[in-house]
Amino acid sequence: MRFFKKLAVLAALVIPMHALAEDPLKVGFVYVGPIGDHGWSYQHDQGRKALEEHFGDKVQTTYVENVSEGADAERTIRRLAQAGNDVIFTTSFGFMNATARVAKEYPDKTFLHATGYKRAENLGTYLAVTYEGRYVSGTAAGLVTESNKIGYIASFPIPEVIRDINATFMAARKVNPDVELKVVWVSTWFDPAKEADAANTLMDQGVDVIVQHTDSPAAMLAAEKRGKWAVGQASDMSHFGPHAHLLSVVDDWAPYYIETVQDVMDGTWESEDTWGGIAEGDIKIASISDRLSDEQRAKVDSVIEGIRSGEIQPYAGPIYDQDGTLRVKEGEVATHEQLTSMDWYVQGMTATMPN
Known part of the structure; x- marks a missing residue:
């Protein structure tokens, strides 16, 4: 009887873990402007779409546009973390301090900040040259x-x-x-x-x-x-x-977003300062x-x-x-x-x- 009880417990543990492995990686993006600006935010969103196309149902992306730099940014980034996003890209210099603060609160999440210089174990920076x-x-x-x-x-x-x-x-x-x-x-x-x-x-x-x-x-x-x-x-x-x-x-962000998310999936991601220019195809x-x-x-x-x-x-x-x-x-x-x-x-x- 104890044997069957143990099997039942093991099954209860294994099934949710297997289901968890099937869940998509949730990726959030924070934009300073509208995705229809035909410039900076538009190009980041093109990178997000390329990410979805590349990984299919292995990822689930979301974005928030027109986010003001300051308290509004911190609230937005925190909401994305609370909503279960595993990776969060924040795409304006003025989001730097907000990103750093929220990253400290959520050490199990991966944060990437564009154009900034503050890094932590779970916070990296990236820039198109x-x-x-x-x-x-x-x-x-x-x-x-x-x-x-x-x-x-x-x-x-x-x-x-x-x-x-x-x-x-x-x-x-x-x-x-x-x-x-x-x-x-x-x-x-x-x-x-x-x-x-x-x-x-x-x-x-x-x-x-x-x-x-x-x-x-x-x-x-x-x-x-x-x-x-x-x-x-x-x-x-x-x-x-x-x-x-x-x-x-x-600015072509797609290669960076795809490579970074793949690294997170593989468990090989490490915080760094990434600069990509003409030679890398990012510009x-x-x-x-x-x-x-x-x-x-x-x-x-x-x-x-x-x-x-x-x-x-x-x-x-x-x-x-x-x-x-x-x-x-x-x-x-x-x-x-x-x-x-x-x-x-x-x-x-x-x-x-x-x-």
């Missing part, structure tokens, strides 16, 4: 500008944005020493009205190429209307400005305009291939800041620590840094 794409953008902008004035619509003065501004300017100056880069700060990631106003303000100042670090196609649409050039952000924005479109810097240059001359196109292509091969390092020294202080020595390349804490403009920039 957008400054490589900006370096290509700066090259193309420097080649096509006729006014020698390039405009940059910037979101917030965080290291990611500042190093992308610098990369754009350094590349443009390399092919056109007379270039000036004008910057307008809009204090938002996604606000089509503000972005359009910023684009028009820059064009009113003589800018004929717009680069943006915001997420809507508003700047592209404004440039198309006024016969100027614009660079697409995060996704291919060529259809918003067929004439204006110079190129788009596309792609899309729909380069056929309005470029053969010589201009060849130059842009050579920069792309140079970055891919490692021959071109956008942050290779010597690099001086606006005040003439040497920041990166000749023969050296800026470290990740220098890049992730960048709060200065390079020499030659005339714009001022906001407080």
Whole structure:
């Protein structure tokens, strides 16, 4: 009798464990903007969809869009953890502290934060090396500008944005020493009205190429209307400005999301700081305009291939800041620590840094 009781107990234990093994891995995503922004959040959601397509019923994904950076983010991340999500991706710099706090509360969950620098045993960070794409953008902008004035619509003065501004300017100056880069700060990631106003303000100042670090196609649409050039952000924005479109810097998150989730499934995931750029396929240059001359196109292509091969390092020294202080020595390349804490403009920039 005891024997059969033991078998019954074992069966009760085995069956739920087997059922548990069949359950899908639950993966949550937190977006700072709407998935229809056609930029940053849109591309992260494309990565989520690719994750679902790759794993099928082995994963169950959910997302929350339009999440404000701050207390709202912390509440959202905690709700996803409480809802049983095993892996949570938080996709904006301003989610960093909230992600770190919730990760500490849920040590059995895996958290990944985009563009930040705080890590823990169950919290990793990841980044697309957008400054490589900006370096290509700066090259193309420097080649096509006729006014020698390039405009940059910037979101917030965080290291990611500042190093992308610098990369754009350094590349443009390399092919056109007379270039000036004008910057307008809009204090938002996604606000089509503000972005359009910023684009028009820059064009009113003589800018004929717009680069943006915001997420809507508003700047592209404004440039198309006024016969100027614009660079697409995060996704291919060529259809918003067929004439204006110079190129788009596309963030492809799918490979990272698929690899990371597979590692979690396999039990091999470890916290790290992952940077993926052109060589890794995380940054792609899309729909380069056929309005470029053969010589201009060849130059842009050579920069792309140079970055891919490692021959071109956008942050290779010597690099001086606006005040003439040497920041990166000749023969050296800026470290990740220098890049992730960048709060200065390079020499030659005339714009001022906001407080």
